[in-house]
Amino acid sequence: MNRRSFLALGATAAAASVVMPRYASGAQVEKIGVQLYTVRDAMAKDVDGTLAQIAKLGYKEVEFAGYYDKTPAQIKAKLAELGLASPSTHVRLANLRDDRAKTLETAAAVGHTWVVLAWLAPEERGALADYQKLADLLNSAGEDAHKHGLRIAYHNHDFEFAPSDGAVPYEAMLERADPKLVEFEMDLYWVTKAGHDPVELFTKHPGRFPLLHVKDMDTTPAGGFAEVGRGKIDFKRILGSAKTGGAKHFYVEQDITPGSPFDSLKISYDYLKALKF
Secondary structure, three states: OOHHHHHHHHHHHHHHOOOOOOOOOOOOOOOEEEEHHHHHHHHHHOHHHHHHHHHHHOOOEEEEOOOOOOOHHHHHHHHHHHOOEEEEEEEOHHHHHOOHHHHHHHHHHHOOOEEEEOOOOHHHOOOHHHHHHHHHHHHHHHHHHHHOOOEEEEEOOOHHHOOEOOEOHHHHHHHHOOOOOEEEEEEHHHHHHOOOOHHHHHHHOOOOOOEEEEOEEOOOOOOOEEOOOOOOOOHHHHHHOOOOOOOOEEEEOOOOOOOOHHHHHHHHHHHHHHOOO
């Protein structure tokens, strides 16, 4: 938490007699993960070989974005063989709305803990009321997920931060979603792209963000994707306060890479492995 955020929080924290948690100086990300969308082309050709390359780079956790015709049993066995864990998987809105039972059964069979709504297509976005209805759907999915020993989460982009009907849809979702049923996977790049501060969100909504996408922004006017540590996002500051947000899992993701995605993932891994906060 920076000085400005601390001063703004001071009166509230004092009144509540709460000390917000923060990583001790010198803390590090213990288990660095990767969102497999980064290597989607390789996954489409060779799931087993791609996962083996990810493990060889040093990554300990993976987040799926499709299983590429592999069965849950095959995925689970390959993860065990490679010493990888997969706390979460990404799904589409239709999976939770129209095919929920099968989606949850598959996630449980693989061994995930979180099923994450990854993205809303343009036709699935709307006014503030639509985001509130989405939060209701996530609450319902969260109730069903609990029956399978699972949790539901929502992954943001930047469009959820565009004001609608006098409010910010992302904030409205956080307010309407039941914390006992729905959690949030914060994408640090997209929050920054939208002009918001991840640390302020951690402070305002403590414990709501168990999953993070660690993604950097390059220094061009367009603010494109970059390897972690080669852009302008202050990860030391953000990750130093991530415990306040409840962060438990940290996934590197780079939607577009300049060359081999495995080369980019190595750069990001090496940076995070050495980072102390």
